[in-house]
Structure formats: C-alpha cells, structure tokens
Amino acid sequence: MSDLLITHVDILTDEGVLKNHAIEIENGYITSILTDDEASSVKANAKETLDGKGQLAAPGLVNTHTHIAMGLFRNYADDLELMDWLENAIWPTEAKLNDDYVRCGTQLGIAEMLRSGTTTFSDMYFFMNTTAEVVKETGIRSVLSRGLAGVSPTADQALAENTDLYRTWNGFDNNRIKVLLGPHAPYTCPDAYMEKVIALSHELNCGIHMHLSETKGEVENVMKATGKTPIAHMYDLGLFWNTTLAAHCVHVTDEDMNIMAENNVAVAHNPQSNLKLASGIAPVPEMIAKGITVGLGTDGSASNNNADMLEEVRLAATLHKARLYDPKAIPAQVAWAMGTVEGAKALGYNDLGLLKTGYRADIVLYDVSGMHWMPRYNDLAALVYSANGSDANTTIVGGKILMKDKELLTIDEEKLKAEINKAQAYFSN
Numbered sequence: 084m085s086d087l088l089i090t091h092v093d094i095l096t097d098e099g100v101l102k103n104h105a106i107e108i109e110n111g112y113i114t115s116i117l118t119d120d121e122a123s124s125v126k127a128n129a130k131e132t133l134d135g136k137g138q139l140a141a142p143g144l145v146n147t148h149t150h151i152a153m154g155l156f157r158n159y160a161d162d163l164e165l166m167d168w169l170e171n172a173i174w175p176t177e178a179k180l181n182d183d184y185v186r187c188g189t190q191l192g193i194a195e196m197l198r199s200g201t202t203t204f205s206d207m208y209f210f211m212n213t214t215a216e217v218v219k220e221t222g223i224r225s226v227l228s229r230g231l232a233g234v235s236p237t238a239d240q241a242l243a244e245n246t247d248l249y250r251t252w253n254g255f256d257n258n259r260i261k262v263l264l265g266p267h268a269p270y271t272c273p274d275a276y277m278e279k280v281i282a283l284s285h286e287l288n289c290g291i292h293m294h295l296s297e298t299k300g301e302v303e304n305v306m307k308a309t310g311k312t313p314i315a316h317m318y319d320l321g322l323f324w325n326t327t328l329a330a331h332c333v334h335v336t337d338e339d340m341n342i343m344a345e346n347n348v349a350v351a352h353n354p355q356s357n358l359k360l361a362s363g364i365a366p367v368p369e370m371i372a373k374g375i376t377v378g379l380g381t382d383g384s385a386s387n388n389n390a391d392m393l394e395e396v397r398l399a400a401t402l403h404k405a406r407l408y409d410p411k412a413i414p415a416q417v418a419w420a421m422g423t424v425e426g427a428k429a430l431g432y433n434d435l436g437l438l439k440t441g442y443r444a445d446i447v448l449y450d451v452s453g454m455h456w457m458p459r460y461n462d463l464a465a466l467v468y469s470a471n472g473s474d475a476n477t478t479i480v481g482g483k484i485l486m487k488d489k490e491l492l493t494i495d496e497e498k499l500k501a502e503i504n505k506a507q508a509y510f511s512n
C-alpha cells in the first residue's frame with residue numbers, strides 16, 4: 084500500500100518530461116512512476132491521493148548555503164562590501180539575537196523556501212538547536228552547522244554547541260536532519276582554532292561547512308600570513324580529510340581547484356550574494372570541468388535579498404555565459420542539476436534531487452497555468468529561464484505534504500507575521 088499517489092501530473096525526470104503520469108510514494112521514497120492507466124489500478128491501495136492536473140512535478144530545490152534566520156535582516160543594510168557589511172552592520176545586530184528571534188527568522192526563511200520550491204537547505208548560524216526544532220516541526224530537510232569563530236569570546240562554547248547539535252540531531256528522521264561543523268571563515272578562525280575544529284571532526288567523524296575564498300581581500304590576507312591561498316592553507320592544515328562543503332570559492336586558482344577536485348571538496352555557489360556584496364564571480368564552469376561537485380545557495384536573505392532558489396538557478400545559467408562570452412558555459416540542464424541533484428550530492432545525499440524510483444520523495448508541483456509558461460516547448464528551460472518561485476503550488480518533503488495549493492500546513496503564517504513585526508521593532512532600536 085502506498086502512502087501517497089500523485090495522479091494526472093506531468094513529471095520532469097532526468098530523461099525528459101512524462102506527460103500525464105503518476106508518482107507512487109511509500110515510506111518517504113518514490114516507489115514507482117506510472118502511466119495514468121497503471122495508476123488507476125493501484126489507486127484503491129493508496130492512503131492518500133493528490134490530483135496533479137495542470138501541474139508539473141519537479142524535484143525540490145536544494146539550497147546548499149544559507150543563514151536562514153537572516154531573513155530578519157532583509158533590506159536592513161545594503162550596498163556594502165562583505166567586510167564593511169559584516170563588521171559595521173550585521174555582526175553588531177546579530178549580537179542582539181536570542182533563541183526566540185532565531186526561531187522567528189528560521190520560520191520566516193522556511194516559509195519562504197517551501198513557498199518557492201526549496202525542500203532542503205544547508206544552514207550555518209547561531210542558536211542551532213532552535214533551528215533544528217523548527218526544522219523538525221515544519222518538516223523541511225536540512226543540514227545544520229553551528230557557526231564557529233575562533234576570534235569570538237565564546238569560541239570554545241560554540242564548539243561544544245556544535246558537538247551537542249551533532250550528537251542530538253545528526254541522522255534525525257532518516258537523515259531529514261544532518262549536522263556538519265561550521266568554522267565560519269579563515270579570517271575568523273585562526274590556525275590554532277582550526278586545529279581544534281579538525282580534531283573534533285575526526286572525533287565525531289563529521290563533515291565541514293565553511294566560507295572559503297569569498298573575496299580578493301580574504302585571499303590576499305591569507306597569502307600574506309601564510310604564503311598560501313586559503314584553500315591550500317586549509318588543505319595543509321588537514322581540513323579536507325572528510326567531506327567539506329566550501330561556500331563561495333570566488334577567488335580560486337587552478338591549483339586550488341585541483342586540490343578541491345582531489346579531496347572531494349564540494350562548492351556552494353551563491354551568485355546573487357556574490358554580486359550584491361561585490362565579491363566577484365566564481366569560476367563555476369572551470370570547477371565543473373575539473374569534476375568538482377557544485378551546488379547553489381542563496382546565502383542569507385540580508386545579502387540576496389530573498390531565499391528564492393529559482394533566481395540562483397537562473398543566474399547560474401546566465402552569469403557565466405556573459406563572463407565567458409559563451410552561451411553554452413552553463414546550459415539550462417546543468418544549472419537545474421546544480422539546483423537539485425548536484426546540490427544534494429554536495430550535502431551527501433545520493434538519493435535526492437531526481438524524480439526517480441528509489442529517490443527520496445521531495446517533490447514540488449508547479450502551477451503551469453500562467454502566461455509565462457506558454458508555449459510549453461521545453462519544461463526544463465521554462466523552470467530555469469521563465470518560472471517564478473511563486474509558481475510552486477504544492478511542496479512535499481519525504482512524502483509529506485508541507486504546502487498544498489499554496490497553503491502552508493506546518494506554519495501559522497498570520498502568527499509568524501506578527502512576530503516578524505515585533506522583531507523588526509526590536510532590531511530597529
């Protein structure tokens with residue numbers, strides 16, 4: 084008996100679009116993809132059915148890098164470069180955060196993601212036990228890391244919190260929640276602290292999530308201090324022994340990319356944040372050519388300024404064309420894969436990001452009735468180049484429906500809006 088049967092739906096598979104088919108789901112996984120005729124014979128055995136008529140089923144988007152509670156600081160400080168933005172606007176304000184505000188900001192970000200087709204996110208922030216609780220309650224999938232800064236007075240406490248987070252949550256609900264260690268960046272994590280992080284990663288057998296080579300200034304400073312690039316320096320410290328998710332990697336050399344490819348360092352490419360903070364453009368086609376796994380991320384909504392992954396997919400598909408004067412630099416299907424199955428791989432999920440038997444049932448049904456969906460020559464190109472996040476109509480994670488016909492089923496949005504207004508008043512002072 085299946086738990087959920089989605090009928091009369093067009094399905095974006097890795098082999099093309101199947102018109103008017105059905106998806107059978109059991110225990111959180113896709114168990115079969117059927118013709119509509121086949122589906123009518125198994126319908127009686129389904130606990131729940133969902134009519135997908137007029138919709139396109141696609142894999143949920145995977146946001147490989149964010150600080151999701153930063154939605155509270157959306158449009159709070161704009162038009163600044165990274166270090167000015169962090170040091171003079173964001174860090175002083177984050178010092179006023181507590182569990183309640185992180186709960187509110189995390190609900191805001193999750194509401195936004197579920198509404199725009201994202202079903203998995205990888206987060207690095209503070210008060211992460213609260214984030215995990217909100218992830219548990221809302222039903223989304225996530226990979227969580229406690230941001231670690233060696234220069235902070237709470238540096239050792241943060242390590243203990245990341246350890247607790249790992250021990251409490253890693254593997255929760257058949258890996259709906261996973262945990263990584265989150266050393267923030269080379270400029271906040273001196274070598275002695277990185278050595279502690281690396282020792283802890285061995286002790287826990289835990290992967291790493293870190294900002295690396297985001298700006299020219301960061302690379303210059305590490306070069307001055309060590310004679311090496313941040314990637315080469317982290318490699319020499321022994322950081323890459325286990326899985327590493329490196330956010331940004333905007334300023335990397337050919338040799339850096341060789342190190343990343345040889346050590347399975349996956350990249351979270353955040354094109355919109357990199358543009359807005361004037362950090363630059365990461366050499367993504369070059370990374371892919373070297374065999375590096377590259378996923379996409381929004382970064383926080385204070386540097387983006389939203390959590391809409393379709394915008395990142397579109398930027399990934401267009402930005403590199405212009406940079407290289409090559410329309411084939413990142414074709415639509417490569418950008419789509421970066422937003423889904425490649426992002427999933429970057430987070431260590433090898434059964435996520437495709438609509439295929441045996442894959443996790445993280446599925447988004449897009450309403451394709453809008454004029455911007457016509458004519459329908461190529462649904463994948465439409466998702467990459469024409470669709471809006473708000474076309475997401477129904478969002479499913481691990482076979483559970485979290486948004487149906489644009490109504491969020493696990494978040495009380497009216498209550499949340501009132502809390503966000505209170506938070507705005509608090510952070511405005």
Ligand SMILES: CSC[C@H]1O[C@@H](n2cnc3c(O)ncnc32)[C@H](O)[C@@H]1O
Nearest residue numbers: 150173207208209230231267294383
């Ligand atoms: C220690 S928790 C994470 C930390 O990262 C800050 N942050 C947000 N966006 C960026 C970015 O693009 N580069 C580096 N750091 C960033 C966030 O505000 C938190 O303080």
Ligand SMILES: [Zn+2]
Nearest residue numbers: 294330382383
């Ligand atoms: Zn970031």
